[in-house]
Amino acid sequence: MKLELAIKTRKFESEQHKLVLNILYRAWAVKSYVNRKLKHYGISHEQYNVLRILKGSFHNAMRVKDIGSRLIERSSNVPRIIDKLEDKKLVKRFSSPNDNRETLIHLTSAGIKLLEVSTRSIQPSTIQSLTINEKEATILNRLLDKINPNN
Amino acid sequence: MKLELAIKTRKFESEQHKLVLNILYRAWAVKSYVNRKLKHYGISHEQYNVLRILKGSFHNAMRVKDIGSRLIERSSNVPRIIDKLEDKKLVKRFSSPNDNRETLIHLTSAGIKLLEVSTRSIQPSTIQSLTINEKEATILNRLLDKINPNN
DNA sequence: TACAAATAGATGTAGGTACATGAAATATAC
DNA sequence: GTATATTTCATGTACCTACATCTATTTGTA
Numbered sequence: 001m002k003l004e005l006a007i008k009t010r011k012f013e014s015e016q017h018k019l020v021l022n023i024l025y026r027a028w029a030v031k032s033y034v035n036r037k038l039k040h041y042g043i044s045h046e047q048y049n050v051l052r053i054l055k056g057s058f059h060n061a062m063r064v065k066d067i068g069s070r071l072i073e074r075s076s077n078v079p080r081i082i083d084k085l086e087d088k089k090l091v092k093r094f095s096s097p098n099d100n101r102e103t104l105i106h107l108t109s110a111g112i113k114l115l116e117v118s119t120r121s122i123q124p125s126t127i128q129s130l131t132i133n134e135k136e137a138t139i140l141n142r143l144l145d146k147i148n149p150n151n
Numbered sequence: 152m153k154l155e156l157a158i159k160t161r162k163f164e165s166e167q168h169k170l171v172l173n174i175l176y177r178a179w180a181v182k183s184y185v186n187r188k189l190k191h192y193g194i195s196h197e198q199y200n201v202l203r204i205l206k207g208s209f210h211n212a213m214r215v216k217d218i219g220s221r222l223i224e225r226s227s228n229v230p231r232i233i234d235k236l237e238d239k240k241l242v243k244r245f246s247s248p249n250d251n252r253e254t255l256i257h258l259t260s261a262g263i264k265l266l267e268v269s270t271r272s273i274q275p276s277t278i279q280s281l282t283i284n285e286k287e288a289t290i291l292n293r294l295l296d297k298i299n300p301n302n
Numbered sequence: 303t304a305c306a307a308a309t310a311g312a313t314g315t316a317g318g319t320a321c322a323t324g325a326a327a328t329a330t331a332c
Numbered sequence: 333g334t335a336t337a338t339t340t341c342a343t344g345t346a347c348c349t350a351c352a353t354c355t356a357t358t359t360g361t362a
Contacts, residue, residue, distance in 0.1 A: 002296045008221050015288035020181055021223060022295045027178030028224045030171055033300040035320085044348075056160075064311060070159050072172060073179045075349060079312055084347090101310040101357045131297050137166035143291050144173045145153045146282050149184035186350085195318075215341060226319060230342055235317090252327045252340040 023147070034122055041118045042088065046073065048122075050081050051090065051115045054107045061106035063096065090114055174298070185273055192269045193239065197224065201232050202241065202266045205258045212257035214247065241265055 003022045004010055006029075012018035035045050043051075053070045054060055068078040082105055085091040090111035096102035107115075132140070154173045155161055163169035186196045194202075204221045205211055219229040233256055236242040241262035247253035258266070283291070 001299050003292070007223055015285050015292060016283060019283065019288045019291055019295075022292050023174060024178050024181060024223045026295050026298045027175050029298070030175060030300050032320085046348080065309090072158055072175045073349085076311095076351070077349060079310095080348085083312095099310080099358070103311065131299075132167060132170065132294060134166050136294055136297075137170045140170055140291065140294050141154070141166060141173050143283060143287055144170075144177050146287075147177045147180070148152050148282075149181050183350085197318080216339090224319085227321070228319060231318085234342095250328070250340080254341065 023144075037122045038118060040121070041114055043085075043090075043114070043118070046071070046075075046081055047085055047090075048115075048118060050078070050085060051107065051111055052119075054091065054105060055112070055115055059106070060112075061094075061104050063102050063104060065102075067105065085111070174295075188273045189269060191272070192265055194236075194241075194265070194269070197222070197226075197232055198236055198241075199266075199269060201229070201236060202258065202262055203270075205242065205256060206263070206266055210257070211263075212245075212255050214253050214255060216253075218256065236262070 003018065003025060006025055007021065012021070031045055034048070038045060038048055049071060050067055053067055054062055057066075064078050064082065067082075068074065068076075071078070082091060082093065086093060088110075089108055091105050092108055094104045094106065096104050154169065154176060157176055158172065163172070182196055185199070189196060189199055200222060201218055204218055205213055208217075215229050215233065218233075219225065219227075222229070233242060233244065237244060239261075240259055242256050243259055245255045245257065247255050
């Protein structure tokens with residue numbers, strides 16, 4: 001769907017301005033789609049991301065701050081996301097043997113299981129719905145890397 | 152900044168998968184940048200958007216549902232965003248003469264003023280920081296329009 | 303060793319968001 | 333014309349997020 005239709009707006013100040021709105025809109029669309037899918041599994045978008053990050057780590061165990069640095073939306077709330085996951089027995093906290101300030105998080109078998117099942121449900125449809133091929137995706141990625149408003 | 156660096160991740164399943172993460176990351180970066188700027192003016196990103204939408208409307212007055220349909224992040228909370236703006240005397244509610252269910256929202260002069268001042272502060276830096284030219288932006292916009300996970 | 307600075311993570315607070323529900327007004331069906 | 337459905341907006345609730353602060357621990361320096 002064209003952006004003009006999605007947000008009922010016909011003219012933009014420039015292609016660059018439209019681009020900013022377009023990125024915000026597509027991100028919102030993806031996020032709410034994924035959230036809707038994940039709701040069946042009782043977890044949110046960010047909780048799912050934390051599970052994925054843990055899955056990709058050595059021995060499924062990571063420090064809180066390392067999880068934070070890999071999150072797409074860098075928030076200071078990693079401990080709180082972990083609280084929720086721990087309530088659901090999807091992860092477990094341990095104190096680090098090296099440094100008592102650190103907390104190590106690792107996936108439980110229930111966490112691994114949930115991650116597998118939910119990934120199977122989201123992944124294919126999300127990616128396929130893009131209708132964007134490998135080459136186009138590469139172009140997009142290269143151009144998106146130029147967008148750095150943060151400073 | 153390349154996505155790999157931003158989220159400390161080296162490999163992705165595919166260019167398409169990376170693209171999804173890239174869009175989410177860029178949107179987050181833009182949004183938190185804008186929010187930080189707007190904080191000086193005491194309004195949030197979405198409150199600013201509502202002001203802008205009202206500015207572009209006929210006689211600066213609109214129905215709540217029309218504002219909602221133009222928002223980038225379609226949420227059911229337009230009334231609550233308007234509550235906040237009304238508290239700050241930036242907008243005012245009127246009941247519609249045509250239909251008593253409808254509420255008409257219009258900008259106050261304070262709202263117009265705040266919008267002008269804050270726009271001057273955000274706009275140039277946001278757009279310029281893109282380092283993306285008109286042509287590249289057009290390519291990006293055309294490709295982004297293909298991304299429609301919502302259904 | 304003693305003391306200041308830095309780091310890790312937890313927590314308080316205010317505000318934002320999604321989703322469900324509710325009340326009033328209007329439109330539709332019979 | 334009355335009953336039902338739909339629309340519009342407001343609100344309740346639970347959760348999420350940003351930002352600031354707090355505590356415990358470790359590091360750095362004299």
